[in-house]
Amino acid sequence: MAPYIPRVAAIHDLSGFGRNSLSVVIPILSTMGSQVVPLPTAVLSTHTGGFEGYAFEDLTGFMEKAILHWNQLDIRFHCIYSGFLGSPAQVELVQDFITYQQKNDPLVVIDPVLADNGKLYATMDMDMVTGMRQLIGHAGIITPNLTEAALLLGEEYRPDLGEEALKSWLQRLADMGPETVVITSAPLDSRGKVTSVVAFNRKSRHFWRVPCVYIPANYPGTGDVFTSVLTGSLLQGDSLPVALDRSVQFVTQAIRASYGFDYPRRNGILLERVLSSLNGPVLLGSYEWLDEREE
Ligand code: PXL
Secondary structure (H helix, E strand, C coil): CCCCCCEEEEEEEEEEECCCHHHHHHHHHHHCCCEEEEEEEEEEEECCCCCCCCCEEECHHHHHHHHHHHHHHCCCCCEEEECCCCCHHHHHHHHHHHHHHHHHCCEEEECCCCEECCEECCCCCHHHHHHHHHHHHHCCEECCEHHHHHHHHCCCCCCCCCHHHHHHHHHHHHHCCCCEEEEEEEECCCCCCCEEEEEEECCCCEEEEEEECCCCCCCCCHHHHHHHHHHHHHHCCCCHHHHHHHHHHHHHHHHHHHHCCCCCHHHCCCHHHHHHHHHCCCCCCCCEECCCCCC
16 A cells, blocks of 8 residues: 655745745655645746846746646645746636646645735736635635735735734635635734734634744745645644644744844745754644634
8 A cells, every 4th residue: 555645736936046935845845744746837046035137937838738747647636735826827727727636625725925015026916916816715725924915805904903803804815715714924912023823714713823933034935934834734634723833833943043144034044954843843832712712
């Protein structure tokens, strides 16, 4: 009998320099015991956060042929995990691929990579926002940051959003299709610069929150690291709050490992220094619940 190893179709770009997208998705999921089957959406010389003049090749035509080949081979995926897409045409391709794989009941994780800190990424526009709104309707779980959540909902980006408004945003995003919504970089009232990750599951109706330690540095690619650990953890059978806890702890640890070194932030976190900790014992203790529970 073949050993059970979850197989993940990882639909992201390959940005050569800068430690984001497939360059972090592959090592993280492999370390956590999943087989990664990459489907590059574009190849770049670097990511677009802080570099000028990068080379960019759109791979829509290649994606179409690769998906056709996988379908002919009848490859079964336990998880479909998409991130940065290069064009609205790719949204259609990913949607059709999810529909085709539906018979295998995959965990569909969509990270609607569009923007951060109130600003669209260089290659993104409102057509991509419209495409992502459509795509998340096919997801089991989505992981927008606060800026992406605002864009998906057509709301203004407000870094000081209160708890009740955040809960309403989570519910409204879940109404767009996904069973689970996770918002990263969410404000935590009354705790100064501390941010948090908040989550809602439409079936259980439970809300969760994991506070994040504030470190005064912004490294590109940390969203990709977060969602990759979350996906790996869920595929290992962890519950949602445990998977959230592990993801926040790993990103925090990676930033701490990097922050003391003096190098350009755009080079990304020092993933190589912390990757092996994904195989260490799981230490829980950060997650909180935001709803009233019965005893
Ligand atoms: O980490 C998100 C991301 C993915 N892919 C590319 C990016 C970014 C963020 O800047 O530029 C190409």
